[in-house]
């Protein structure tokens with residue numbers, strides 16, 4: 146866990162995160178791939194997040210449980226935020242100096258298209274496993 150700062154491409158939005166888990170996750174779902182053009186590589190940032198330049202942050206509700214935020218000036222993807230818990234997941238690329246980065250989990254592994262694959266050894270969850278997990282957690 147380490148404290149980190151980042152900003153969007155244009156600098157209008159600055160983000161400070163108190164604790165980041167360097168074991169990042171990859172999401173292959175179609176929503177993530179539509180949003181970013183590729184799988185979403187995310188670090189878990191919890192709720193101790195401060196954002197400067199909020200008026201340049203637009204949030205899009207991409208599902209009933211979470212929203213995605215981006216800079217209205219330069220389009221940089223800033224976060225995926227869970228409504229219920231207020232926890233943030235942020236693109237790993239925002240924090241290039243994080244120590245100990247390691248691909249830990251691939252979500253929606255059954256949605257991964259055939260035109261890429263990673264050689265990293267990771268945990269995986271399929272759509273059915275994720276649905277079952279959330280059904281039991283809620």
Ligand SMILES: [Zn+2]
Pocket residue numbers: 153154155156157158216217218219220221
């Ligand atoms: Zn920006």
Ligand SMILES: [Zn+2]
Pocket residue numbers: 172173174175176177178185
């Ligand atoms: Zn996704």
